[in-house]
Amino acid sequence: MKETAAVTKRSINTLSLVYIAIGAALITVCSYITIPMAVPFTLQTFAVFMALLILGGKRGTLSVLVYILMGAVGLPVFSGFKGGLGALFGKTGGYIIGFIFIGLIYTLATHFFGKKLYVEIVALILGLAVCYAFGTGWFMYIYMRDTGAVGLVTVLSWCVFPFIIPDLIKMAIAVIVSRRVRTVIK
Numbered sequence: 001m002k003e004t005a006a007v008t009k010r011s012i013n014t015l016s017l018v019y020i021a022i023g024a025a026l027i028t029v030c031s032y033i034t035i036p037m038a039v040p041f042t043l044q045t046f047a048v049f050m051a052l053l054i055l056g057g058k059r060g061t062l063s064v065l066v067y068i069l070m071g072a073v074g075l076p077v078f079s080g081f082k083g084g085l086g087a088l089f090g091k092t093g094g095y096i097i098g099f100i101f102i103g104l105i106y107t108l109a110t111h112f113f114g115k116k117l118y119v120e121i122v123a124l125i126l127g128l129a130v131c132y133a134f135g136t137g138w139f140m141y142i143y144m145r146d147t148g149a150v151g152l153v154t155v156l157s158w159c160v161f162p163f164i165i166p167d168l169i170k171m172a173i174a175v176i177v178s179r180r181v182r183t184v185i186k
Contacts, residue, residue, distance in 0.1 A: 016059060023051035023063025024070065028077040041163055042079045046170035048099050049124055053178035054185065056115075057107025064099045071096070091146075094138020095159070098131030105130060117175070124171055132160050 030047035034040050052060035067077060068088070076083040078096065088096060102124065109123035140155050 019055050019059050020062045020066060023047075023055050023060060024066040026051060027063065027067040028070070031077060031079045032081065034079070035166075037166075041166050043170065044079060045099075045128070045167050046174055048102055049171050049174035050178055050181075052103055052106045052124070053120060053174055054181050057103065057110050061100065061103030061107055064103050068096060068100070089142075091139050091142045092135070092159070094142075095131060095135030097138070098134040101130040101134060102127030117179075121171070121175060124175075128167060128171070136160060 027044060027047040030043035033043045035043070048060075048064055051063040054060070055063060071077045071083045072085055072088050074084045078087050087093065105127035106120070106123040109119055109126070113119040136152075136155055136159055139159055140150060140152070143150050143155070
């Protein structure tokens with residue numbers, strides 16, 4: 001009896017690892033997909049939303065962490081096939097690290113308030129806002145250290161304002177798609 005329980009627990013842990021790896025792979029693939037606009041953007045945030053919505057907060061956040069660690073050790077998983085600590089600690093690296101905050105906020109919100117649709121959406125919006133704030137602060141620090149003073153509104157116009165509508169659209173699509181995928185996975 002104990003042997004069966006141990007095998008089942010190991011299988012569940014193995015399944016979790018597989019899901020986390022698939023989530024990290026999805027984020028990697030989506031970081032390579034660039035949609036050309038006046039300000040080009042990737043599907044990275046879409047994949048982060050999908051990982052959280054489909055895999056849940058813990059597995060989804062671990063997928064984000066694995067993705068970031070893969071990039072930190074030099075694998076070209078970031079946008080533009082970049083990798084390494086230079087890419088992660090560069091001007092826009094704060095937005096990548098900010099993905100962790102999306103995951104943490106989503107995990108906490110769904111843990112305390114349940115996986116209701118409105119809770120998931122509010123959690124993703126709050127997480128995205130924290131990601132923007134962290135990334136913007138990071139960008140300003142690095143930019144001012146390397147180049148000189150820059151105003152907050154200027155940085156927001158470069159790094160946040162052009163991405164708000166596309167990110168909200170990606171979030172809406174992720175919510176719709178994930179609801180269908182979740183029924184298939186179960």
